[in-house]
Amino acid sequence: MSTLRPDLEVIARHIPAGARVLDVGCGDGSLMAALRDGRGVDARGLELSPEKVELCVSKGLSVIQGDANRDLAEYPDGAFDYAILSQTLQTAERPDLMLEHLLRVGRQAFVSFPNFAYWRMRLSLLVKGRMPVTPHLPVSWYETENIHHLTIADFRALLAEKGVKTEGCWFFAHDREIGSTGANWWAEHAVFQLSR
Amino acid sequence: MATILTSTSAKLTLPHALPLDSGQALEGVEIAYETYGNLSADKDNAILICHALTGDQYVANPHPITGKPGWWSRTVGPGKPIDTDRFHVICANVIGSCMGSTGPASLAPDGQPFGMRFPVITIRDMVRAQVALLDALGIECLHAVVGGSMGGMQALSFAANFGERTQRVLAIATTARHSAQNIAFHEVGRQAIMADPNWQGGAYYATGRAPDAGLAVARMAAHITYLSEAGLTDKFGRRLQDRDSKSFGFDADFQVESYLRYQGISFTNRFDSNSYLYITRAMDYFDLAEEHGGRLADAFARTSARFCLISFDTDWLYPTAESRNIVHALNAVAAPVSFVELSAPYGHDSFLLDVPAQDRVIKGFLE
Numbered sequence: 151m152s153t154l155r156p157d158l159e160v161i162a163r164h165i166p167a168g169a170r171v172l173d174v175g176c177g178d179g180s181l182m183a184a185l186r187d188g189r190g191v192d193a194r195g196l197e198l199s200p201e202k203v204e205l206c207v208s209k210g211l212s213v214i215q216g217d218a219n220r221d222l223a224e225y226p227d228g229a230f231d232y233a234i235l236s237q238t239l240q241t242a243e244r245p246d247l248m249l250e251h252l253l254r255v256g257r258q259a260f261v262s263f264p265n266f267a268y269w270r271m272r273l274s275l276l277v278k279g280r281m282p283v284t285p286h287l288p289v290s291w292y293e294t295e296n297i298h299h300l301t302i303a304d305f306r307a308l309l310a311e312k313g314v315k316t317e318g319c320w321f322f323a324h325d326r327e328i329g330s331t332g333a334n335w336w337a338e339h340a341v342f343q344l345s346r
Numbered sequence: 347m348a349t350i351l352t353s354t355s356a357k358l359t360l361p362h363a364l365p366l367d368s369g370q371a372l373e374g375v376e377i378a379y380e381t382y383g384n385l386s387a388d389k390d391n392a393i394l395i396c397h398a399l400t401g402d403q404y405v406a407n408p409h410p411i412t413g414k415p416g417w418w419s420r421t422v423g424p425g426k427p428i429d430t431d432r433f434h435v436i437c438a439n440v441i442g443s444c445m446g447s448t449g450p451a452s453l454a455p456d457g458q459p460f461g462m463r464f465p466v467i468t469i470r471d472m473v474r475a476q477v478a479l480l481d482a483l484g485i486e487c488l489h490a491v492v493g494g495s496m497g498g499m500q501a502l503s504f505a506a507n508f509g510e511r512t513q514r515v516l517a518i519a520t521t522a523r524h525s526a527q528n529i530a531f532h533e534v535g536r537q538a539i540m541a542d543p544n545w546q547g548g549a550y551y552a553t554g555r556a557p558d559a560g561l562a563v564a565r566m567a568a569h570i571t572y573l574s575e576a577g578l579t580d581k582f583g584r585r586l587q588d589r590d591s592k593s594f595g596f597d598a599d600f601q602v603e604s605y606l607r608y609q610g611i612s613f614t615n616r617f618d619s620n621s622y623l624y625i626t627r628a629m630d631y632f633d634l635a636e637e638h639g640g641r642l643a644d645a646f647a648r649t650s651a652r653f654c655l656i657s658f659d660t661d662w663l664y665p666t667a668e669s670r671n672i673v674h675a676l677n678a679v680a681a682p683v684s685f686v687e688l689s690a691p692y693g694h695d696s697f698l699l700d701v702p703a704q705d706r707v708i709k710g711f712l713e
Contacts, residue, residue: 170680194682203686204703207654208710212682214673224674 154184156327157262157341160320161234164260164343165191169231172196172255174218174248175238179206186211194230196221219243222251230256237339239263240296246308253346258317262341267301267334268323286338302334305342318343351423351430353407354381357446360478364441367468367631373455377479378446379403379438382422383430385485392485393428393712394476394512395437396493396500399568399625400617402445405437406430411616417698427708433489438479440472440500442624447475450620451551462548467624469496469632473503477511490514490712494697495664496625499632502645502672506634509649516711518656518704519697521668522642522675523633528663531571532626535564539619548620561619562610569609574660574693578602635675642675653683654711656704658696660689684711 154162158181165171167189173182176195179202185191195213197203206213214221218235219242233256235248240263242248252259264286265271274282281291289295302321309316321328321337328336357378363371380403385392395405397417406422408415422428422435439447442464450464480488491512493501498520505515521528539545542560550556570578582602586592589599598604635642646653653676657669666687676683688703690696697704 192682200686200688200703203684204706204710207684207686207707208713210710210713212652212684214677214684215686216670221670224677226678229677229680 154180155236156322156325157236157320157339158184160327160341161236161260161262162188164318165189165232167191170194170229171232171234172225172230173234173236174222174252175235175241176202176206176211176213178202179209179211179213181234181236182206182211182213183209218248222248222255225251225255227254228257232256232258232260234260236260236262236341237264240298240300242298245298245300246312249308249312249314249344253314253344257345259344260341261305261344262339263300263305264296264339265302265321265334265337266299267303268338269335272335302337302340305340309342309344313346315345316342317345350408351382351406355379355403356381358479358482360475360482362478364471364475364478366465366471366474368465370465372441372448372465375441375448375475375478376446376452377438377441377448377475379436379479380405380407381437382406382435383433385434385483389483389485390487390489391432392434392436392480392483392488394480394488394491394504395422395428395435396472396476396491396497396504397437397440398493398495398497399629400565400613400622401497402443403437403439404445405435409616412612420698420700421705421708427705428492428712429709433712436479436483436485438476440625441475442467442472442621442628444618444621449618450548450624451618459549459551461551461620464620464624466627466631468628469499469503470507470637472628473500473507476500476504477508480511486511488512488514490516492516492518492708493520494518495520495694496629498664499629499634502634503632505649505651505653506638506645509646509651512651514711515649515651515653516656516708517653517669517672519658519661519664519694520655520672521632521664522635522645522672524630525668529630531567532630534567536623536626538563538567539623542619545619548623550619556614557619558611558614561614561617561622562607564610564619564622565613565617566606566610569606571663572693572695574662574691576660577692580691581605642671643678646676646681647679649681651681652711653681654707655683655685656697656707657685657687658690658692658694658701659687660691661694661696663694 182193498517539560542557545557587604638645657666
């Protein structure tokens with residue numbers, strides 16, 4: 151699992167063996183493959199790109215090509231122990247509704263997202279007065295898939311509003327895990343483990 | 347030139363009567379089939395390929411009548427996505443067809459061709475015959491059942507009715523039920539055949555006259571549904587056939603007319619009109635949910651097979667929505683399922699043609 155992105159590594163570490171998992175926006179299936187091979191997890195995926203689905207199928211993974219904005223609604227209630235949404239929330243048409251579906255389909259959810267209130271972002275916006283372009287968010291505002299930028303504080307507010315419980319949270323800067331103090335300033339991205 | 351693969355052509359006569367959905371039973375059913383590649387000692391590397399409406403068992407070797415390469419020779423063979431160096435591939439002519447398996451042109455117990463006395467069959471009846479063949483071959487559990495179009499319907503029906511007998515189900519460009527539009531196009535074809543005076547109520551075999559004109563029209567209408575509008579435009583546009591200007595008559599002025607006429611006429615050399623009636627009927631009757639109390643998910647409740655579905659963005663005969671419908675049903679019973687909509691310009695026929703992404707998905711899924 152050492153080749154996993156740090157946020158995926160954290161998620162993988164907290165999923166028990168044999169769990170049933172839905173990876174929403176599973177990409178090339180590296181997390182799913184790690185979960186399956188490392189701990190016998192029954193992992194399913196949902197992915198928009200046909201090319202990535204093809205890659206997943208060739209790894210023997212069960213992945214459905216579809217749009218999480220629409221197709222998540224088709225999954226039955228409580229079908230999975232965990233629903234995972236990594237680095238995808240900010241691309242959702244309605245992140246709030248997607249969060250509700252995650253916690254409907256899964257008993258718990260893992261959500262990871264880039265923190266727009268990271269100090270370099272703030273500084274960039276303050277000094278240059280332009281939407282930040284960083285190694286983690288390298289695409290200009292007019293062509294980015296990230297249509298709903300959010301901060302850790304925004305996310306916590308949404309959780310409070312929806313009555314969602316935080317089971318755990320982890321923060322990262324420069325691909326290393328950091329402490330939670332002042333995370334909304336210091337974290338480039340965050341992982342939350344959630345339940346109803 | 348097509349390479350000739352090592353294959354075995356064989357014919358099996360079922361030892362028992364085949365029970366049919368209509369309530370009737372067929373005695374002495376013959377099943378003509380081809381096999382490629384070696385069956386492992388454990389008999390665990392068999393892949394059953396189910397053919398489409400006008401397909402046959404000649405999946406990878408030249409057709410004995412037309413001499414053309416097998417209908418899926420680009421997919422099945424040594425080193426190909428369905429690798430005959432690894433897998434034992436079985437492809438059987440469906441019952442009701444006319445390439446060696448029992449159908450309306452076969453002789454009834456009275457020594458005369460069945461004609462319209464042949465019982466109406468269903469997709470599930472076809473699958474029962476395939477399973478009887480597997481029984482005879484001593485194959486308990488398939489590595490995979492694979493099919494496109496009507497072959498996909500058989501693969502799904504196999505999963506629903508004999509789910510414990512396959513590890514994988516690969517259904518391409520298919521549907522779990524025929525829509526009103528699907529039935530409508532088939533009815534046009536059937537009426538064309540039955541309106542041909544040479545059809546003679548289906549009892550044409552000994553008369554020296556067959557309803558070829560009707561069958562050709564049926565094929566022409568169906569062929570249009572296998573292609574995409576953009577594909578037709580691309581291939582023919584409004585170009586004229588061997589002439590510089592319109593004839594102001596009813597000759598095949600346009601290339602597309604000439605093409606369709608050729609498709610229709612050449613089809614009659616290799617296909618029996620009554621088989622066309624019976625098999626299109628079987629497809630129209632197909633509704634997997636109806637067979638399982640009206641809920642498609644229930645059809646898949648008892649199988650532990652892995653599924654893979656493929657659709658094509660230009661297929662308007664069995665559009666992507668039909669595959670998604672199947673995927674949702676499989677999800678509802680938590681069956682392991684993969685699905686991908688591939689982009690290809692050829693319409694429904696894409697599954698038979700050069701779509702490298704399909705090759706990769708098939709190969710990956712069968713690993």
